[in-house]
Amino acid sequence: MCGAEYPAGPRAPMTCPRCGITGILDVQYDYRAVARRLTRRALARRTDFSEWRYRELLPLGARAHLPALAVGWSPLEPAPALARHLGLGSLLLKDDGRNPSASLKDRASAVGAVKALEARKHTIACASTGNAASSLACMAASLGLQAIIFVPERAPEPKLAQLLTFGATVLRVRGSYDQTWDICQRSCERWGWYNRNAAVNPFLVEGKKTVSLEICEQAEWRLPEWVAVSVGDGCTIAGTWKGFREMRTLGLIRRAPKLLGVQAAGAAPVTEAFRSGAALRPVEPHTMADSIAVGVPRNWKKAVDAVRESGGTMLNVGDDEIQEAMRVTGRLAGVFAEPAAAAAVAGLARAAREGVIPRRAATLAVITGNGLKDTRAALDAAPKPMDIPPDLAAVEAALAP
Amino acid sequence: MCGAEYPAGPRAPMTCPRCGITGILDVQYDYRAVARRLTRRALARRTDFSEWRYRELLPLGARAHLPALAVGWSPLEPAPALARHLGLGSLLLKDDGRNPSASLKDRASAVGAVKALEARKHTIACASTGNAASSLACMAASLGLQAIIFVPERAPEPKLAQLLTFGATVLRVRGSYDQTWDICQRSCERWGWYNRNAAVNPFLVEGKKTVSLEICEQAEWRLPEWVAVSVGDGCTIAGTWKGFREMRTLGLIRRAPKLLGVQAAGAAPVTEAFRSGAALRPVEPHTMADSIAVGVPRNWKKAVDAVRESGGTMLNVGDDEIQEAMRVTGRLAGVFAEPAAAAAVAGLARAAREGVIPRRAATLAVITGNGLKDTRAALDAAPKPMDIPPDLAAVEAALAP
Numbered sequence: 164m165c166g167a168e169y170p171a172g173p174r175a176p177m178t179c180p181r182c183g184i185t186g187i188l189d190v191q192y193d194y195r196a197v198a199r200r201l202t203r204r205a206l207a208r209r210t211d212f213s214e215w216r217y218r219e220l221l222p223l224g225a226r227a228h229l230p231a232l233a234v235g236w237s238p239l240e241p242a243p244a245l246a247r248h249l250g251l252g253s254l255l256l257k258d259d260g261r262n263p264s265a266s267l268k269d270r271a272s273a274v275g276a277v278k279a280l281e282a283r284k285h286t287i288a289c290a291s292t293g294n295a296a297s298s299l300a301c302m303a304a305s306l307g308l309q310a311i312i313f314v315p316e317r318a319p320e321p322k323l324a325q326l327l328t329f330g331a332t333v334l335r336v337r338g339s340y341d342q343t344w345d346i347c348q349r350s351c352e353r354w355g356w357y358n359r360n361a362a363v364n365p366f367l368v369e370g371k372k373t374v375s376l377e378i379c380e381q382a383e384w385r386l387p388e389w390v391a392v393s394v395g396d397g398c399t400i401a402g403t404w405k406g407f408r409e410m411r412t413l414g415l416i417r418r419a420p421k422l423l424g425v426q427a428a429g430a431a432p433v434t435e436a437f438r439s440g441a442a443l444r445p446v447e448p449h450t451m452a453d454s455i456a457v458g459v460p461r462n463w464k465k466a467v468d469a470v471r472e473s474g475g476t477m478l479n480v481g482d483d484e485i486q487e488a489m490r491v492t493g494r495l496a497g498v499f500a501e502p503a504a505a506a507a508v509a510g511l512a513r514a515a516r517e518g519v520i521p522r523r524a525a526t527l528a529v530i531t532g533n534g535l536k537d538t539r540a541a542l543d544a545a546p547k548p549m550d551i552p553p554d555l556a557a558v559e560a561a562l563a564p
Numbered sequence: 565m566c567g568a569e570y571p572a573g574p575r576a577p578m579t580c581p582r583c584g585i586t587g588i589l590d591v592q593y594d595y596r597a598v599a600r601r602l603t604r605r606a607l608a609r610r611t612d613f614s615e616w617r618y619r620e621l622l623p624l625g626a627r628a629h630l631p632a633l634a635v636g637w638s639p640l641e642p643a644p645a646l647a648r649h650l651g652l653g654s655l656l657l658k659d660d661g662r663n664p665s666a667s668l669k670d671r672a673s674a675v676g677a678v679k680a681l682e683a684r685k686h687t688i689a690c691a692s693t694g695n696a697a698s699s700l701a702c703m704a705a706s707l708g709l710q711a712i713i714f715v716p717e718r719a720p721e722p723k724l725a726q727l728l729t730f731g732a733t734v735l736r737v738r739g740s741y742d743q744t745w746d747i748c749q750r751s752c753e754r755w756g757w758y759n760r761n762a763a764v765n766p767f768l769v770e771g772k773k774t775v776s777l778e779i780c781e782q783a784e785w786r787l788p789e790w791v792a793v794s795v796g797d798g799c800t801i802a803g804t805w806k807g808f809r810e811m812r813t814l815g816l817i818r819r820a821p822k823l824l825g826v827q828a829a830g831a832a833p834v835t836e837a838f839r840s841g842a843a844l845r846p847v848e849p850h851t852m853a854d855s856i857a858v859g860v861p862r863n864w865k866k867a868v869d870a871v872r873e874s875g876g877t878m879l880n881v882g883d884d885e886i887q888e889a890m891r892v893t894g895r896l897a898g899v900f901a902e903p904a905a906a907a908a909v910a911g912l913a914r915a916a917r918e919g920v921i922p923r924r925a926a927t928l929a930v931i932t933g934n935g936l937k938d939t940r941a942a943l944d945a946a947p948k949p950m951d952i953p954p955d956l957a958a959v960e961a962a963l964a965p
Contacts (some may be wrong), residue, residue, distance in 0.1 A: 212613065215809035231641045232898050233662075238634035244708060261634075261662055263898060265936060305898035307645060309961075314949070321722070324939035327946035330895030334962055338954040346954045353956060494731030497633050497664060497706035535666060535936035538725035548715070552740040553747045555754060561735055562712075 188365040190222050198413045206380055210454040211523030212236040214270050214373040220409060221373075222366050227277050228433040230305035232263040234273045235373050239381040239527075242496035245508075249491075250515045252523035256388060256498055257378055260533030264301035264325055266292075266501075267374060267399060267453075267531040272298035272359060274370035279357035285309060290340075290347035291323035291358035294454050294532050299359050300329035305447045311356065315340045319453060319537045340448075341459050343376040363461075371402025372409065374529060379410045386416060387525040389475070389514070391423040394433050397456030397466030399531060400424050420527070421475035423520065424466060425501075425510030427452045437470060437477040451482045451540050454503035454532060476519060480509040486544035488512065489534065498513050499534035500543070507531070589766040591623050599814045607781055613637040615671050615774035621810060622774075623767050627803045628678050631706035633664040633676045636774050640782040640928075643897035646909075650892075653924035656788060657899055659780055660936030665695075665702035665726060667855075667902075668775060668800060668932040673699035673760060675771035677707050680758035686710060690760035691741075694723035695855050695933050700760050701730035712757065714748040716741045720854060720938045741849075742860050772803025773810065775930060780811045787817060788926040790876070790915070792824040794907040795834050796856030798867030800853035800932060801825050805870035821878035821928070824921065825867060826911030828853045828904075829880040833865045838871060838878040852883045852941050855904035855933060871933075877920060881910040887945035889913065890935065900935035900942070908932070 167181050168191075189336040197219045209216045214235030236436075237259045246254035272295065289299050292312040303310035310331040314323070315338065320349040326333050336343040344360065351358040358364055379386065390407075400422060402465035407419035425449035425489045426434045436443045442465045460466070470477055485502050488509035492500050500508065507528040514520040516546045534541050577850040598620045610617045614638030638660045647655035660668035673696065680688045690700050691714040704711035708766075711732040716739065717725070727734050737744040745761065752759040759765055780787065791808075793801045801823060808820035828851035829837045837844045844864045861867070871878055881889075886903050889910035893901050901909065908929040915921040935942050952958040 211866060215948075230898065231643065233639035233641065240632045240634065242632065261664075263659075263662075264900070265666075265792055265934070283855055301898045301900075303898075304895055320943065321936055321939040324935065324942035324946065325894075327949065328890060328894035328900050328942050329898060330891070331950035332963070335949045335951045336954050337951065342954040346956070346959065349956055350959050363826035382962060383640055414582070436801070476890060489729060497631065497704075497730060499702075499729050501664070531614065533666070533936065534725065535722055535934065538722040538939070541725035541729050542721065545725065546964045548724065548728065548734035548736045550736045550738060553737050553743040555750055558735060558747065558751050562733065 167482070190221060190365055190369055194409070194412050201413060202420070203384065203415060203416070214273065214370065217373055217376050218351055219378065221274065223277060223371050224281055228280055229277060230273055230302055232301070232305045234263060234269050235378060237261045239378060240496070240498070241555060242498070245491060245495040248495055249512045250522050251511060251526050253387070253525045254511070255382065255527040256530050257374060257494060257527060258498055258530045259374065260500065260504065260530050264298045265533035265536055266294040266298055267371065267529065268294040268298035270373050271367035271370035272302040274366050275357070275359040275364060276302040276308055277300065278366045279308060280306060282357060284357035286311060287357040287359055288313070288351055290344040293318050293536065295359070297325035297329070298523065300326045300331035313343045315343045317453065319539060321536050321538060324502045339391050340457065343378065368398060368402040368405060371399055372406030375403050375406025376410060376544045378527065379416055384416060386418070386420050387527040388420060389423050389511070389524055389526045390420040390512055390522050391425055391507040391511045391526065391528045393452070393455050393503050393510070393531060394424045394426050394466055394477070395457040395460065395503065397433055397460045397462035401462055401465035403529065404473055407473070422470045422473040423475055423510055424470045424477035425506050426477065426479050427455055427485065427506060428481045430456045430458065431479045432458065433460055433466050434477040434479050437465055437467045451504035452485055452506050453537065454501065455506060478510055478513060478519060480506055480513055484509040484513065484523065489541060489544045492533070497532060500530045501532040501534050501536045502540050504530040504532050571956045577963060591766055591770055593621060595810070595813050596917045602814060602816070604785065615674065615771065618777050621777065622675065623770050624678060624755030625682055629707065630678060630683055631674055631703050633702070633887045635664060635670050637778060640661045641897070641899070643899070646777050646892060646896040649896055651923050652912060652927050653677050654788070654926045655912070656745040656783065656928040657897060657931050658775060658928060659931045660775065661672035661897055661905065661931055662902065665699045666934035666937055667695040667699055668772065668930065669695040669699035670702065671774050672696070672768035672771035672803070673703040675767050676700065676758070676760040676765060677703040679767045680709060681707060683758060686880055687712060688758040688760055689714070689748055689752055691745040694719050694937065696760070698723050698726035698730070699934060701727045704732065705730045716744045718854065720940060720941060722937050731955045741858060769799060769803040769806055772800055773862035776804050776807025777811060779928065780817055786823050787816060787819070788928040789821060789923050790824050790912070790925055790927045791821040792826055792908040792912045792927065792929045794853070794856050794902065794904050794911070794932060795825045795827050795867055795878070796831070796858040796861065798834055798861045798863035802863055802866035802870045804930065807875055808874070820874060823871045823874040824876055824911055824915055825878035827878065827880050828856055828886065828907060829882045831857045831859065832880045833859065834861055835878040835880050837864055838868045852944070853886055853903035853907050854938065855902065856907060879911055879914060879920060881907055881914055885910040885914065890942060890945045894935070899931060901931050902935050902937045903941050905931040905933050936940055
């Protein structure tokens with residue numbers, strides 16, 4: 164935030180040497196030069212359907228070694244029945260659960276892993292409640308890097324299963340997410356591993372922003388008025404905003420959507436800071452939405468700034484609203500969202516109900532992760548199966564109203 | 565198999581009235597007319613990146629109402645490190661775990677659900693060990709149909725979580741897969757529901773075959789010598805073959821790949837029938853790969869014919885080989901495969917080892933489902949995490965060789 168600038172390159176710092184650890188750097192591009200190459204027409208001709216189609220807006224060298232896995236270009240799908248049910252004019256779902264490791268974090272981890280290779284590091288580490296970790300393990304596997312993952316004790320089993328299958332070294336830390344984060348940070352300093360933590364690594368947000376670059380193109384440049392994103396550490400919504408802002412800077416869109424930042428009521432320090440205008444006050448997180456259960460969000464300031472700059476707002480939803488959003492998103496749109504992803508839909512529902520956004524607004528929810536990543540939560544939220552013996556009378560009885 | 569033909573249309577039968585329930589019909593097209601429209605050049609210009617891009621080869625009316633979810637066009641990804649490890653010349657992974665409900669079955673269920681709407685049915689049913697069911701529930705949700713799903717008792721929890729979240733009515737049958745199948749069949753007859761069971765519904769294979777149509781196009785018409793597909797009921801490999809055969813009929817490829825049909829050693833009646841040339845003898849299935857744990861495969865004959873016609877072969881792999889394939893596919897390619905999907909990779913490994921296919925062969929494995937669908941199996945197969953307190957000395961100790 165001090166305004167200092169540093170040239171890019173493999174030896175560039177990640178956080179500002181002047182501001183210290185909280186001063187994560189921002190990657191800048193020569194937007195005039197980019198605008199000449201990245202036109203609507205040029206994009207329409209590109210056949211790379213992955214996040215790498217936006218090479219001019221990514222911090223990669225010309226000879227960067229990219230993973231073989233297709234990252235990004237997740238589908239943007241209309242959900243008319245769900246929109247009607249929630250009182251929205253229209254609703255698009257950007258289904259990032261369709262990424263290689265089934266979450267939006269793959270966008271960031273792919274850039275992180277490519278940058279690690281560029282810096283000639285062969286070990287890459289992160290601390291994560293789950294999605295950042297499994298995506299890093301996935302991308303590391305694809306590029307032949309060693310991944311070391313620090314996870315807190317309460318990581319859901321499916322995310323652990325991914326990590327271990329992708330061959331990561333998994334260190335399960337007896338402590339909170341915040342302690343897990345600190346020990347990872349210190350280990351990277353101690354052993355010189357590449358650090359994938361989004362709160363200190365400025366390149367990751369560059370991957371995350373591709374979600375909005377794609378939204379602009381996939382919506383054929385007719386953007387919804389509101390885009391809902393759930394907020395934990397704050398990095399994802401900050402990245403989403405950077406993408407829209409850059410598209411506007413390039414003249415590819417005229418107006419960016421308003422952001423609706425959604426936190427779980429039991430872990431809502433960013434919403435609190437947004438409302439009070441004061442500095443963040445850490446909380447003890449309590450929510451079923453583990454991917455956004457963050458008590459000390461490292462990127463809260465960028466998140467607050469992003470929402471404010473977009474002209475949007477923030478609100479909180481209870482776990483019961485998240486569960487209801489999981490059910491209706493599944494039943495009415497055929498999309499299985501993990502709790503943190505369903506929180507975005509729950510936020511739109513509440514915003515429409517309370518008049519925070521106009522009824523009949525054109526909206527979009529970013530589905531940040533697949534429900535298969537936390538099936539325990541889904542089973543808690545869902546109705547129960549009926550057990551029957553194998554005969555017709557039992558079927559008839561079970562289906563009787 | 566009797567050669568009788570019936571005209572298409574909403575009232576067309578599903579199985580041959582002359583042959584009875586075992587005589588599932590085969591959808592035929594006017595291939596001469598199709599060949600004029602479906603050229604390599606025409607395909608290269610299409611911008612619909614889903615299974616619907618092959619409309620001429622799908623049994624859909626012109627005004628068919630399609631789901632909003634993007635089905636098919638899953639990535640075809642090279643896995644060079646895995647190929648080296650297994651002694652293969654090259655290996656492509658067709659990752660159908662990236663479909664809406666995370667399995668290849670989405671291709672079939674999408675066609676089934678569209679056909680149900682065409683037939684003005686609003687309830688659609690199936691019996692399934694999991695993937696066919698969750699994909700049907702997903703597509704039914706997307707199209708506003710009611711899904712009734714009969715599942716056997718041993719369905720893995722993640723697949724149940726999907727079904728219930730997609731709003732399906734789930735009847736869990738106290739009995740075997742075969743009893744579950746029968747009660748579904750009888751219920752469809754009794755209440756007039758649309759039947760999605762691949763063993764009786766001839767349209768589903770039309771959806772499945774799109775996997776090979778895509779492979780041809782994505783491989784830029786240079787096909788691998790061997791394509792490995794795991795075999796349970798036999799429908800998927802039969803569909804895969806139909807796609808290649810049609811591409812050859814249309815003159816779009818000159819030579820189709822050889823199929824490697826892979827069964828789990830504990831549920832291998834199709835391999836047995838392939839080897840003996842005799843009729844199928846049912847078995848009691850015992851394998852961790854629940855999606856292919858089928859004791860009485862309804863489509864065994866089509867599977868055997870497909871493999872034979874392709875000039876390929878069949879073999880079996882043990883659960884230990886499947887677990888090893890899950891680990892190496894994750895660690896060396898970054899792809900998390902469910903056990904039935906990893907079986908295809910395990911089959912290639914064994915085939916290379918035993919000289920069934922030439923070493924250095926160009927190969928492809930169809931990853932039929934995402935590992936997130938059976939995380940219990942993945943955790944059983946994977947190495948274990950290390951538990952540490954949050955301090956550097958513990959990290960050092962854990963990583964010491």
